[in-house]
Amino acid sequence: MPEPANDLRPSPDALLAALQRDESRARRGRLKVFFGMCPGVGKTYAMLRAAREELRTGIDVLVGIVETHRRAETEALLEGLPVLPRRTFTHAGITLTEFDLEAALARRPRLILVDEFAHTNAPGSRHPKRYQDVIELLDAGLDVYTTLNVQHLESRADAVRQITGVAVRETVPDSVFELADQIELIDLTPEALRERLAEGKVYLADRAALAADNFFKDTHLTALRELALRFVAERVDKRLRELRATSPLKTVWRSGERLLVGVGPSPSSTQLIRWTRRMAAAQGAAWLAVSVEPSRPLDAEAQRRIEQNLTLARELGAEVVITRDDDIAAALVRTALQNNATQIVVGKSRSSPWLDFFRGGSLVDRLLRQSGPIDLYAVPAERAAEKPIAWLDWLPAERSPAREYGEVAVTLGVVTAACWFLTPFAGYLSVGMIYLFAMIALSLRVGRGPVLAAGVASALLWDFLFIPPLFTFAISKLEDGMMFATYFAVALAAGHLTARIRAAARHERLREERATALFHLTEALSAARTLDDAVFAALRQIDRLFAAQSALLLAGDSLTPHFAGSFAISEKERGVADWVWRNRKRAGRFTDTLPASEGFHVPLVRDDTCVGVLVVRVAPEAALTLAQRDLIESFAAQLALNVEREHLRAAGEREKLLAESEKLHRALLDAVSHELKTPLAVLSSALETLATADEATRAALLGESRTATGRLTRLVNNLLDQTRLEAGALRTRLDWCDAHDLIAAALDGVRDSLAGHPFESDVPADIPLFRADAALMEQVIANLLLNAALHTPAATPIFLTAGLDQARRRIFFTVADRGPGFPLEMRERLFQKFQRGDAARAGGLGLGLSIIRGFVVAQGGEIVVGENPGGGAVFTVYLPYEPHGNVPGE
């Protein structure tokens, strides 16, 4: 059967192509963000380098949009990379270029570079924000590289504003940032950045240049840097925590390297510290210096040297931890696990092999046995230093009980055998001495149980094998009996003492850990600038210390969970927390109240009021020890202090605000009643007299009435305008305005008031049109002129000028007078409402300038007051300027 000529079935090739297309569409692209603390740290540079690397491996890379700001080194990187032409279009008479989303989607590269994640697109683009473009690219299956500064993150913008005083307008929601599969932090020290700034390697837009001085202060940079680092760390930490909640604290995660160096009193420790710092710097890792204090006090000299070494470590940027243990190896490993350190650095042991045997191996050997997944570096001393002070490395490490009993058995066996051959020459009494010696030696090495066992066993062995009559437990002579009893007592005492020493050491260690934890907490809390920061820091500490999840509920009218909690409170837990809140007693798991619940609930109590509830949840199989619960309560007490402080601060603020507004209200009432009553009094008395007055008086009275009416009108208009401004009811209608027109219209309205003053105006004939709300601007100019007329002595001149500030693209109007001017300290608050110049004559509520500023700001402009050279005040209004579109001649 012949095929029809126009077969509508798609060809296999076309089908395949369509399938592949669908497949790639289904795949969501990956987003990588190059993240930095501020402009100029080299994000774009790093992004381009990464892109070149990708290109070299054969990936289809396309530069969507990259701002090189004409920096040579960045531009050099751009060479050889395919660049997407920008979309050019005209808006309001200005030619703009913008990232071409359509073209990028049509071209479909594997990886596309889109600089400046937070950028706001030019009007008329498909999306108002560039990150929306990026999301569309990702949805289309393209991988995207982009750049972002910490100040553009919505949640951090406020903090940045607080730090730098520069408001950030272009922000990216954190949820969008969460889309990033990968974040690369581009970090630079403030010193280095300032250097780059000085060398002109940092591009600043005009507007930014204004703020630059403020923005790039060293202190600001440090704060910004911390903000950026912390943000990234938090993000990483969040991911780790999710893992940590389910896995026991037996290992470290190699999430970024962290080095730990053991510091002793030896001078070679100095070299060790420097070596570790070099390593840490090379790896970009954090590092800890740990000193392990033995239970036996060190001599003063050794103590001083340790202090010196620790000071050095602190100066070199280490976090210093002091822990207490008689087993250095165990202490180092424990500290490493607690602090998630991935590498331990110790000095190569120089002690004798004989001593090492006695200690159960050299420090390095013992570390090797215990360190598990932690890397170990044994660094030799670089030169023969003075003889190291033997510091308490001589006590044995803790062993497993079985092993210790084994050791006891072996020792006793060996000693017994030796004594068997020795008795014929030395007699059975010296055998007792040998046993005692072995006992003492053992008590130094093994725990309480094994020591007691050794005591009993050795006594029995001695009695059975050596004390006559042999091979019986009977003792025939009295002095043998006394010897045996003494031996038994000494052996037991030795075992008991050893155990006590050990218990004391362990107790000390616990106290130490507790103190350190509390110290870290208070440090974090005092560093926190807001309560939110403090809660966040405290909860993270709890999570870390107890391998737990924690949440905080703050008390108001009811309990509200704080956002920093690491788990969501269930309804049931909520009930427990409510109970805790009402009863101000702990409850939940590990307590007698509602023990079946998941979390351990602790009230935050201050002065008999419960300000919140702290909930700590550990895995069902894990438990919190008494000491840990105690520590959690201490944490809660600390947090309560912070919460209360915040409450007090807020209350103080509210009170201050209330007092302010009360003052303001009183001032307003006084002023308004005075201002309203004066013209009303004039009017009513004038009207009464009018009936009986003669012709001349009548004319005068009418004049007075007119003045009073004018004053009332102005007052009411001002009050209305102020209300409109404050209610946000002011809608500006920006339109093209002619300065000559505006000034003429404004002068029309105030000609009478200006009558007593010589007036000069100077407006260039060719001043261009600009966009403003004509009605508002007329009022602004009129009110400024009126102000000048009202508040300066009669017959002093008033000047009005206008023009274009080409360099800064703005139109300016100035109204200058030869009045008394304003003292510097007054200028600040001049534009606040109900502020009246000291020289103000009676009349006016002090609203005029506040309204003027409101109107100017509403049009996107600003107003400043300055000093007129030669005396008087100058008010200058600036309005943004952009040229208008072409006007056809005919």
Next chain:
Amino acid sequence: MTAPAPKPDLLVIDDEVQIRRLLRLTLESAGYRVREAETGALGLNEAAVARPDAVILDLSLPDLGGLEVLRHLREWSQVPVLILSVRGGETDKIAALDAGADDYLTKPFGGGELLARLRVLLRRAQPAGEVSIVRFGDVEVDFTKRTVTREGADLHLTVKEYALLRLLLQHRGKVVTHRQLLREVWGPQHEADTHYLRVHMANLRKKIEPADTPFIKTESGIGYRFTDAG
């Protein structure tokens, strides 16, 4: 001697009784007959029944709203309408003017100003014979010959400038909104291109106005008004 002209009949639509009383006093003493209406609906009724020569309409009425009244009125009447409004209500004013109001006054206003505006409205309402020559200052505009001279010398105006001047002169004494000017001179598609208007108006002024006496008055945010003694 010609017979005294009949008293022009005015309708005041305002809900404030004191304003109505004051207007009545002012207008009657100036020789007008005055009718009052308290609400928009009553006002429309009165306008239909009494056929006044001009209407003074407050924009903020309790029932219909001044703008609404104006729209209804314009469906069947071309009576001159003077709008009363408050400061800050530019948007309402423009809407009213574009909807066919002839002029506006911002409260509070003086009696003299009100009477002057009314005179202009009523003069325009009279079927004046087609004026072919208009003079102001030392400028003379001849509509039939389409020429403009100043102190006898020819002034060269561009087509748009001439059109603007003509439109303003036709509505002499009354405000013409930006939108009206743009629509008439450039066409409805350019209603928003106020910069055309500003540029050409500035050029026109340079040509016809002496430095110190502007004939074309700027009504900020609203439009222009041609004013002169005549």
